[in-house]
Amino acid sequence: MEQNLPAIILVNPQMGENIGAAARAMANFGLSDLRLVNPRDGWPNEAATANASGALDIMPPVQIFNNTADALKDCHIVYATTARPRDMRKKVFTPKQAAQEISGKAQKTAILFGGERAGLDNDDIALAHHIISVPINPDFWSINLAQTVLLVSYELKQANDETPPFVLPTGDSDPATHEQLNELMIRLEQELESHYFFRSPDMRPTMARNIRNIFSRAEMTEQEVRTFHGIISALIGNKEK
Amino acid sequence: MEQNLPAIILVNPQMGENIGAAARAMANFGLSDLRLVNPRDGWPNEAATANASGALDIMPPVQIFNNTADALKDCHIVYATTARPRDMRKKVFTPKQAAQEISGKAQKTAILFGGERAGLDNDDIALAHHIISVPINPDFWSINLAQTVLLVSYELKQANDETPPFVLPTGDSDPATHEQLNELMIRLEQELESHYFFRSPDMRPTMARNIRNIFSRAEMTEQEVRTFHGIISALIGNKEK
Numbered sequence: 460m461e462q463n464l465p466a467i468i469l470v471n472p473q474m475g476e477n478i479g480a481a482a483r484a485m486a487n488f489g490l491s492d493l494r495l496v497n498p499r500d501g502w503p504n505e506a507a508t509a510n511a512s513g514a515l516d517i518m519p520p521v522q523i524f525n526n527t528a529d530a531l532k533d534c535h536i537v538y539a540t541t542a543r544p545r546d547m548r549k550k551v552f553t554p555k556q557a558a559q560e561i562s563g564k565a566q567k568t569a570i571l572f573g574g575e576r577a578g579l580d581n582d583d584i585a586l587a588h589h590i591i592s593v594p595i596n597p598d599f600w601s602i603n604l605a606q607t608v609l610l611v612s613y614e615l616k617q618a619n620d621e622t623p624p625f626v627l628p629t630g631d632s633d634p635a636t637h638e639q640l641n642e643l644m645i646r647l648e649q650e651l652e653s654h655y656f657f658r659s660p661d662m663r664p665t666m667a668r669n670i671r672n673i674f675s676r677a678e679m680t681e682q683e684v685r686t687f688h689g690i691i692s693a694l695i696g697n698k699e700k
Numbered sequence: 701m702e703q704n705l706p707a708i709i710l711v712n713p714q715m716g717e718n719i720g721a722a723a724r725a726m727a728n729f730g731l732s733d734l735r736l737v738n739p740r741d742g743w744p745n746e747a748a749t750a751n752a753s754g755a756l757d758i759m760p761p762v763q764i765f766n767n768t769a770d771a772l773k774d775c776h777i778v779y780a781t782t783a784r785p786r787d788m789r790k791k792v793f794t795p796k797q798a799a800q801e802i803s804g805k806a807q808k809t810a811i812l813f814g815g816e817r818a819g820l821d822n823d824d825i826a827l828a829h830h831i832i833s834v835p836i837n838p839d840f841w842s843i844n845l846a847q848t849v850l851l852v853s854y855e856l857k858q859a860n861d862e863t864p865p866f867v868l869p870t871g872d873s874d875p876a877t878h879e880q881l882n883e884l885m886i887r888l889e890q891e892l893e894s895h896y897f898f899r900s901p902d903m904r905p906t907m908a909r910n911i912r913n914i915f916s917r918a919e920m921t922e923q924e925v926r927t928f929h930g931i932i933s934a935l936i937g938n939k940e941k
Contacts (some may be wrong), residue, residue, distance in 0.1 A: 483842070483844060487841070594857070599755060599758060601728075602724075605847075606850050609851070610850070610854060613851060
């Protein structure tokens with residue numbers, strides 16, 4: 460099932476913190492094939508483990524290679540991420556565009572990310588079929604390695620995601636029915652009427668409609684309607700004292 | 701011009717590293733209004749400066765507040781980011797959906813982000829009109845604070861971005877004309893003919909067409925066409941030795 464999920468390949472990564480943060484970002488969006496080419500501080504790496512927040516424990520073991528070509532051996536399509544202009548002629552995709560291309564393919568895809576200081580060198584980019592470049596503020600284009608991995612992982616998940624937008628539960632209370640809201644509005648109008656809220660009979664329909672609109676937009680729960688009845692009762696009671 | 705760009709408000713942030721990384725992510729996507737509510741280690745913060753990679757230097761000074769309500773005083777619309785279900789009834793947006801809502805509004809928007817350990821507390825969420833929740837792997841939903849800021853900043857930029865997809869320059873050489881490519885193909889076919897590449901006259905048109913297709917897909921530059929003429933010359937020369 461996972462065999463066609465893209466491999467994330469960090470070439471000459473320097474800081475373990477960034478390797479760990481990249482692994483965490485991958486896990487956040489369901490990726491798990493992490494490969495390292497010549498990590499500066501070796502592997503395993505304590506800073507990587509600390510920054511992964513447990514992500515490395517739920518992924519297959521990270522694979523280590525001596526050169527980029529070896530890391531790509533089982534891959535069919537290779538993308539190289541770079542922010543800098545290069546004297547090479549390849550198609551350039553945004554992360555979103557690349558994710559749409561990749562999600563339609565049955566072949567194994569690899570995405571190369573360069574080290575923190577200089578990015579990918581030209582020999583590594585020459586191994587790639589296409590370029591991924593994040594559309595970034597031209598006045599501040601120094602983007603962190605793990606942040607780039609996050610954006611690509613996020614867009615890959617977005618491209619594959621056919622579930623409806625994520626909605627949080629609203630607690631134990633159901634949404635109020637139209638009738639429940641209507642009863643509240645009728646009661647409120649009656650109380651406002653008896654407390655001389657509507658200055659003239661002519662104004663009443665418009666003012667009542669405006670009030671209803673406010674409550675309609677609020678999409679209240681049954682509990683909230685009950686709460687509002689309590690508010691009205693309390694205000695009335697206070698006034699009568 | 702910048703007055704309607706959203707404010708990013710970190711509530712009770714703990715690690716300066718994450719504050720700096722958040723600032724860097726904001727700068728990457730053109731945001732600059734960073735506010736902190738009760739940063740644990742005070743402000744300014746050395747770790748934040750180091751991790752911002754210069755982003756804090758190009759932004760207005762970070763504003764510090766004692767409580768969330770004070771930080772929100774000039775804001776009209778407030779979003780709270782949270783990954784956990786809450787017993788509150790508010791509209792929940794993905795970062796992309798929220799960015800589309802925000803980019804259409806003239807009012808000042810604020811986006812609240814909770815601290816590393818526990819996120820936003822319910823009192824802070826109650827100050828918000830809406831929720832932003834990143835659609836994340838339910839099996840690994842521990843997302844880094846700065847990574848969440850990055851995703852929201854990225855989607856805000858995407859929603860406002862009307863520029864065409866970003867394409868890297870291809871160096872000094874222009875794309876080859878059809879004529880230049882055609883001359884290369886004719887020469888290649890002639891050389892292949894004289895070197896007995898085409899096994900039978902029947903096969904030649906199909907084989908030649910297949911070769912042309914390869915070169916057409918490559919979308920070569922003038923320089924690359926010249927290079928390929930050199931390759932042919934070299935190969936011919938080697939064969940004649």
